[in-house]
Amino acid sequence: MIPGELWTLKDLFVLPNEYIYWSIQIVMYPFMTGLVAGSFVLSSLYHVFGIKQLKGIASFALVLCFALLPAAMLPLLMHLQNPLRGINVMMTPHFTSAIAAFGVVFSTYFAIVASELWFLYRGHFVEQSVSLKKRPHKTLIEWLFYLIFTALTLGSFDITEPARHKDEKAIRVLATAGIPVALFLHGYAGFIFGSVKANALWMTPLMPVIFIMSAVVSGIALCMLAYIVTMEIRKLLVFLARREQPQTHVVERREEIKSVEISVIKMTSRYLLFFLVFAISLELLDLIFRGYTGIASWDVLSTVLFGKDFVKVFVLQYGLGMFVPLILLLIPGLTIRRTIVGVTLVLFGVFMMRWNVVIGGQAFSLTLAGYMEYVLPVIPHSVETFREGVAGALTVLAFPFVLFYFYAKIFPVFGSSESR
Amino acid sequence: MTDAMSRRDFLKKSTVVVAGVLVPVAAFEILSPARVQALKTDDAVRWAFLVDTYKCVGCGFCVKACKLENEVPYDANASRTWVERYVLTKDGGFHADSPKAARDGFTDSRVDLNESGQLSIKPEEIDKAFFVPKLCNQCDKPPCVQVCPVGATFKAPDGVVLVDRTWCIGCGYCIMACPYGARFFHPVYHTAEKCTFCYHRITKGLSPACVQACPFGARQIGNLNDPNDPVAEAITNERVGVLRKEYGTRPQVFYIGLDREVR
Numbered sequence: 001m002i003p004g005e006l007w008t009l010k011d012l013f014v015l016p017n018e019y020i021y022w023s024i025q026i027v028m029y030p031f032m033t034g035l036v037a038g039s040f041v042l043s044s045l046y047h048v049f050g051i052k053q054l055k056g057i058a059s060f061a062l063v064l065c066f067a068l069l070p071a072a073m074l075p076l077l078m079h080l081q082n083p084l085r086g087i088n089v090m091m092t093p094h095f096t097s098a099i100a101a102f103g104v105v106f107s108t109y110f111a112i113v114a115s116e117l118w119f120l121y122r123g124h125f126v127e128q129s130v131s132l133k134k135r136p137h138k139t140l141i142e143w144l145f146y147l148i149f150t151a152l153t154l155g156s157f158d159i160t161e162p163a164r165h166k167d168e169k170a171i172r173v174l175a176t177a178g179i180p181v182a183l184f185l186h187g188y189a190g191f192i193f194g195s196v197k198a199n200a201l202w203m204t205p206l207m208p209v210i211f212i213m214s215a216v217v218s219g220i221a222l223c224m225l226a227y228i229v230t231m232e233i234r235k236l237l238v239f240l241a242r243r244e245q246p247q248t249h250v251v252e253r254r255e256e257i258k259s260v261e262i263s264v265i266k267m268t269s270r271y272l273l274f275f276l277v278f279a280i281s282l283e284l285l286d287l288i289f290r291g292y293t294g295i296a297s298w299d300v301l302s303t304v305l306f307g308k309d310f311v312k313v314f315v316l317q318y319g320l321g322m323f324v325p326l327i328l329l330l331i332p333g334l335t336i337r338r339t340i341v342g343v344t345l346v347l348f349g350v351f352m353m354r355w356n357v358v359i360g361g362q363a364f365s366l367t368l369a370g371y372m373e374y375v376l377p378v379i380p381h382s383v384e385t386f387r388e389g390v391a392g393a394l395t396v397l398a399f400p401f402v403l404f405y406f407y408a409k410i411f412p413v414f415g416s417s418e419s420r
Numbered sequence: 421m422t423d424a425m426s427r428r429d430f431l432k433k434s435t436v437v438v439a440g441v442l443v444p445v446a447a448f449e450i451l452s453p454a455r456v457q458a459l460k461t462d463d464a465v466r467w468a469f470l471v472d473t474y475k476c477v478g479c480g481f482c483v484k485a486c487k488l489e490n491e492v493p494y495d496a497n498a499s500r501t502w503v504e505r506y507v508l509t510k511d512g513g514f515h516a517d518s519p520k521a522a523r524d525g526f527t528d529s530r531v532d533l534n535e536s537g538q539l540s541i542k543p544e545e546i547d548k549a550f551f552v553p554k555l556c557n558q559c560d561k562p563p564c565v566q567v568c569p570v571g572a573t574f575k576a577p578d579g580v581v582l583v584d585r586t587w588c589i590g591c592g593y594c595i596m597a598c599p600y601g602a603r604f605f606h607p608v609y610h611t612a613e614k615c616t617f618c619y620h621r622i623t624k625g626l627s628p629a630c631v632q633a634c635p636f637g638a639r640q641i642g643n644l645n646d647p648n649d650p651v652a653e654a655i656t657n658e659r660v661g662v663l664r665k666e667y668g669t670r671p672q673v674f675y676i677g678l679d680r681e682v683r
Contacts, residue, residue: 003605011535015601016521021592081590081610099569198599367683
């Protein structure tokens with residue numbers, strides 16, 4: 001069987017070699033990259049532009065970004081027919097290809113995020129290392145943490161005021177340098193699609209910009225969602241601690257957490273709205289432009305957009321994924337519950353946008369006289385149906401959060417009051 | 421010392437010298453190794469293909485021969501070459517198909533519409549019907565080569581686009597970039613697969629398998645750089661067309677009798 005044949009249904013005149021070769025993992029790839037780029041931009045809003053209200057979420061977003069980074073590479077690797085040769089992209093990059101830039105941009109970006117995190121949490125590493133060193137009888141776990149933190153200091157134990165000042169300067173420089181790289185990382189993901197002249201849906205110079213906007217939207221939405229979830233867990237923990245030992249001096253009160261949470265969320269949601277409006281405008285502009293110019297391919301494109309994929313494009317992506325959350329977040333008196341619904345819908349909408357680009361772009365034949373339908377493999381009964389099916393996509397989706405769990409043990413994501 | 425050069429003079433004079441040296445140096449070109457290789461190679465051969473659609477009867481011998489010659493599994497639903505059938509009806513209808521890449525020939529008069537089933541068209545309703553053999557166009561500006569992230573696919577000096585099976589990572593970008601649907605994943609090697617004009621044969625003076633198998637001479641191969649080559653002569657003197665010129669790929673497969681409805 002030809003790879004791709006398993007999940008492709010052909011209708012009318014489709015060329016013999018045409019199949020849906022790019023399946024759900026290629027949907028996941030720009031989705032995850034978008035989350036990476038977006039969460040970095042959010043953290044940079046604080047570090048570069050000094051938007052103080054975002055302080056609470058900024059370092060959180062950066063750690064999340066670092067957890068999402070390896071996950072952005074995973075879908076590409078899972079999609080390759082020869083995954084073991086993936087490293088060839090680094091060994092013989094062929095720079096006329098948009099994908100070849102991946103190795104360079106990705107490594108640069110990884111280095112920037114990693115070093116920014118180091119400067120951000122260097123002080124913490126030193127404190128932990130020093131305090132664990134002083135502890136007389138260390139358990140095995142404490143030994144382990146001592147070794148980890150000492151290694152993470154990279155031998156730099158100077159946390160005096162001038163040293164910390166230098167750290168802050170470095171963070172600002174790195175965060176500034178990171179923004180164009182983050183945008184480039186995602187812009188070129190858009191370029192990968194936008195430059196395919198053979199594909200009538202993909203080929204538009206707007207594609208990289210559309211991708212960047214939706215990336216920022218999805219990244220901010222994910223940061224907000226993850227922030228709310230962790231805050232709720234903290235509230236629950238405080239609640240449980242109080243119930244068990246009412247007399248204890250638990251450092252925080254639930255109301256305190258709640259007021260911090262809502263003010264951070266309100267501020268962040270404004271930025272989300274700003275980018276969401278941009279994303280909607282650009283995507284609609286693209287659609288209107290195609291309809292207005294009506295070149296040869298529009299005949300088949302319009303039958304896909306307004307016929308076969310109407311629900312996916314206009315109901316799920318534009319309706320449920322963009323306009324509903326836009327209204328939800330615009331109504332005054334924003335609550336946490338409404339935010340959760342809003343940002344979840346935004347994430348869903350961006351996912352649907354990726355789906356409609358990647359799968360939608362393969363929904364019609366090169367002949368412009370036939371259609372292909374993607375039958376998503378749900379139950380994995382072979383390596384191929386696992387890799388390029390629901391199971392593979394969920395693996396990619398879960399991966400960064402597993403990483404984040406371990407990162408949170410090393411980086412004090414929630415500020416100093418969090419006791420490990 | 422009065423005749424010693426001042427710092428200002430030194431800088432002035434060296435600027436003039438450097439500029440003077442740079443002007444002729446700028447005329448040189450930095451050549452990439454690939455270009456040097458290409459310049460060194462004898463450009464006596466530029467392979468091109470000529471398809472005479474008037475002669476094609478849709479027997480599918482070419483597809484069969486290609487599959488056997490190039491080890492593309494016989495029952496795999498993909499092929500390096502294929503034949504399309506076009507049926508244009510009096511009511512302005514357009515129907516086309518290529519069942520099993522036409523491996524077994526067009527033995528059924530019904531048009532295969534895949535999921536929509538088979539379509540019977542009465543002979544008296546037909547305006548015109550014809551066959552169009554297809555294969556890789558070995559483009560002069562191949563988009564597949566442009567997008568390959570590892571350089572596993574490349575254009576040989578004689579114009580044929582080849583794939584290195586030992587280096588292809590199987591990302592599928594070249595398949596997406598080809599406007600002709602000429603590429604697919606090989607079901608056994610899981611690498612990009614395409615027509616090579618039977619490179620292993622033409623470089624030894626043989627014809628491609630499809631050319632040899634065609635009973636009607638609908639398919640011919642020739643050398644564009646040889647003015648005495650009959651194919652080159654035909655391409656130069658006859659009215660020939662190429663597929664999807666608008667993509668700027670400069671296809672090197674030329675067609676005689678190309679209809680406007682051919683996709």
